[in-house]
Amino acid sequence: MGQIKIFTDSTSDLPPDLIAKYSIGVIPLYVVFNDQNFRDGIDLSPPELYSKVTQTGKLPKTAAPSPADFISAFSPYVEAGDQIIYISLSSELSSTYQNAIIASGEFPEGSVHVFDSLNLSTGIGIQVLKAAKAAESGQSADQILSLLEKIRPNVDTEFVIDSLEYLYKGGRCSGMQNLVGSLLKIRPVIKVLQGKMTPAYKVRGSRDKALDQMVNNALSNMDKMDKDTLFVVHTLAEQDAIAMSQLIKERTGVREVLLSDAGCVICSHCGPKTIGIIYITEE
Template identity: 30%
Template sequence: MTVKIITDSLGDIPPGIAEELGITVIPINVIFGNINYRDGVDLTTEQFYDKLAASKVFPTTIVPSLGRYADAYDQVAEETGDIIVITNSHKLSASYETAVLARERMKKKCRVEVIDSLSAIMAQGLIVMAAARAAKDGARLDKILEGVRNNIPRAHIRMAFGTLEYLRRGGRIGKAKTFLGMVLKVSPILGIRDGEIYPFAREHSRARAIDYLYEFADGFTGIEGIGVEDVTTPGEAEELARRLQARFLGETIYRSRVGPAVGAHVGPRVLGVAVLGDRDQP
């Protein structure tokens, strides 16, 4: 029986890939004023960012109910007896907690393993995609679980930010608060480390920040996936993806867009590169 993979929409799996690899994605809700939107369902990413730019209200995000997770499990359990749920970092959202508790609400009998990716956006996505590929190739549950655990410390992400204001307001800024209040206009480069937002570098212009992202990816070997994603600057992302493609000729460079639930917390102009692989330098 094929193992099935479930994840939340915070992993920014590129369009079409979820269907191709048979991944079930649970949408995370975005709340604007009093209206609840399901990430990627009720609101396209474009509509969301138009709204974010126009609205004075600050959106919030909410992990769907236990019931919604349990329903997703039950639905997938129609096809399989083995499910792996890979969630967003528990330090960034309540997805992991909810995913664990939802197992008790299931109606069907099915083995459900829940793993915290300790990550987010495409770094989470690449872990999920690798697991789904293994599942599709017929790997058994325990083997896939082991693969996911090995991949968690191998999934890295760096993001060039336009502003840290959204992160600060949303309360997810973590240790990157060191970068708040800079007198000079610089582009902060943040990433995720130990499941939370971490400050890595600062560049004095946007162009240099993008070079940093390129050089970051350049420093990997044993690559099993590269993703490039933007919030509102697809042109920059395309260009960076082209440069990376020229560097990593045999690899697929996945292109995605940061979903609204994360976008609400990072703000526009975030450009990210995620790599699943081994870093040359520590």
């Protein structure tokens, strides 16, 4: 009898030990510098990405896996009789989900289930982790998909962007906004709402002030926070992430506060020293 194999993509930013523990399949997106394609997390690391941006003064582009990439990854498991649940990067942010849907049509009906996380980074990862634990406990594909439908709208994903430079270079804010924001030391805070990156508010002043605000926002949800798992995800901000995770664990009583490094695709859009807090609220 086949098993349920959980797949996700590289933007889920799950720590390698969790990927190994639950045998999660990871399909990489692509980071493109000029005519060179790099597989996220395989051919290129965030420090290497930042070095290339510094050298060239330009941001890379990012690209979804092709339907052929998905077919290649899924085929061995389907042939072995397994059922696949693939949890994707938000369909509002990438064609990754649509390409997975196209690929799923090449397999027998019901063998590949594609689920839109409507999230990014460990906002995907926290859903993947719930699915992997449910699969390990023996739940069916229908039960796992029902669980994902339930928790998806309750994933709270919030990031502090340290600099407007990457948003500016990526065409997500104007040159004047970048100049004014830099002069006034404005730190934008991004939330994921209905699958999209949405500016939630701006904090004027020090980085510490912005991080404190984000932590306080999470603590304000303490009473309705799922106490199983919370992620603190970062890129080149390990000390801040450790301090925040320790404080949150002490104050909330969450059983697992997990640190995660953002991958190259997320770094391409947010830049260094970005840090986020992700958790699930209970209904």
